[in-house]
Amino acid sequence: MTTIPRRVWLEIDLGRLISNYRKIREAVAPAEVLAVLKANAYGLGVLPIACALSDAGVTQFGVAEPYEAIQLLPLKGTVQILSSILPEEIAPMVESDVVLPVTDLESAKRISEEAVKQGKRGVVHFKIDTGMGRLGILMRDAESVIRKAHSLPGLDCQGIFSHFPSAYDTDSLLTQSQVHDFCKLLDLLAQSGITFSKRHIANSDAINNFPCAYQAPFNVIRTGINLHGSFDTAGHRALRLDPILTLKTRLTAIRDLPAGTGIGYGHTCVLKRDTRVGVISAGYADGLPLALSNKGYMLIRGVPCPVLGRISMDYTVVSLKKLAAAQIGDEVICLGGEGEQAIHVEEWARLKGTHPYEIICSFGNRVERRYQNA
Ligand SMILES: Cc1ncc(COP(=O)(O)O)c(C=O)c1O
Structure with a gap:
């Protein structure tokens, strides 16, 4: 059977996992x-x-x-x-x-x-x-x-x-x-x-x-x-550990929508002006918290693209206002990434009003787990 590339995948950095383990081992030794x-x-x-x-x-x-x-x-x-x-x-x-x-x-x-x-x-x-x-x-x-x-x-x-x-x-x-x-x-x-x-x-x-x-x-x-590399949000962090997760998907549609268009279930976002939007191929079935609706953002080509409307089961709409260069098929970082733009598990937890454990345990079954840097 032909292997179909998955739309949503979770990159798990085993190199960082091991480096986190070594830092913990050193901190608690003997x-x-x-x-x-x-x-x-x-x-x-x-x-x-x-x-x-x-x-x-x-x-x-x-x-x-x-x-x-x-x-x-x-x-x-x-x-x-x-x-x-x-x-x-x-x-x-x-x-x-x-x-x-x-x-x-x-x-x-x-x-x-x-x-x-x-x-x-x-x-x-x-x-x-x-x-x-x-x-x-x-x-x-x-x-x-x-x-x-x-x-x-x-x-x-x-x-x-x-x-x-x-x-x-x-x-x-x-x-x-x-x-x-x-x-x-x-x-x-x-x-x-x-x-x-x-x-x-x-x-x-x-x-x-x-x-x-x-x-x-x-x-x-x-x-x-x-x-x-995650911590209880309420706690102090003594260890400097690195997050090991990046949740990725692809941009599946780019659309120019007129002012007044309602976006998604419940029309919780109605566009104030003509807007270019992107539809990304991940939703709450993949572990995106519903709480990101109208609040979170996704990274495309390193640019934070705000979520518009309610997250649905399989798709999420984002604004491409600041990303004229976006192309269908672009890789989208839903969670993770590097530097100042990085989206952390703890941030999703805060938006959802939960702890990082629930975020990490909630990636859906269709999300492929890809292990890197073994
Ligand atoms: C008995 C017990 N020990 C240790 C742990 C590990 O907890 P943590 O992931 O916060 O290190 C758990 C997880 O809930 C647990 O139930």
Whole structure:
């Protein structure tokens, strides 16, 4: 079958991904870096991202659930589920040597029983809820649950970890108290001889805002969004990282429209004067936030072309007032680019009233992922 060039593509710069990884590794050393690659590496395509990181020396990968874990098994290193495990998922995960979270005594017992049945010990990390309020062993129960689980025959209790809900806020008292409580728990357990070779709490926010979260007793950090050169919009940036994404499409039509023409659904833009417009081949199905309607801009031949009217599913209309030289087929940068004109993930997030994670995870299925500078 003939290969049809795609209209919309996302260029993912693996060279920059690796340089971001090295900057993070240097900043948190001697702590090790665990790459968080859940949700298909935040939608970017897990295998190319994981292979590039693996080639650069990453040996620990974190995911949200078993389907994601299985995809990473061919890599060198450990694959770890960071969230929770359902009873029926335990057997195949133990069989595949995936590192599992212990979120309560029941899950610890189930994993141990299964591991004994398989003639091995299941490697686990205790997940402690120090304040995230989502999953994990509550602080008040942690000591007793861990003591009991520690004596189970089928567990290799390698690690212990927790997660921050608001480490983007440099002054967050909650984050400070989470670190304090976690360290107190480690001390308490150590007094009765229970120690862990992997201890982790920091996400990207904490790397930038809370050095105490990657210094002793912590010796691993978990990062996702910083690898992509993006940051939580609310947080301070300590690291100088480079964005790795450029979303591109093509100009599919150039039209001279008379004053008074309404543009797109709802006619949210009515032209005040005769205007040359361009129709670009990308819309909200490709991940362009509807919030760019009448607000955002696209770069054509390096010139910012403002969005006119409402973004539709497949197309977006832009003004070509400042770009007489535009030609049908011109490459259009929807997101990314270099220098002052560059359009950042954080800017789209601000316009949409969301965070960069949602922007990165929202590129559509028909958007081809193209990997560069491997
Ligand atoms: C448990 C856990 N650790 C680490 C991360 C990585 O977060 P970030 O992408 O902010 O570094 C996540 C992502 O949400 C997570 O759920």
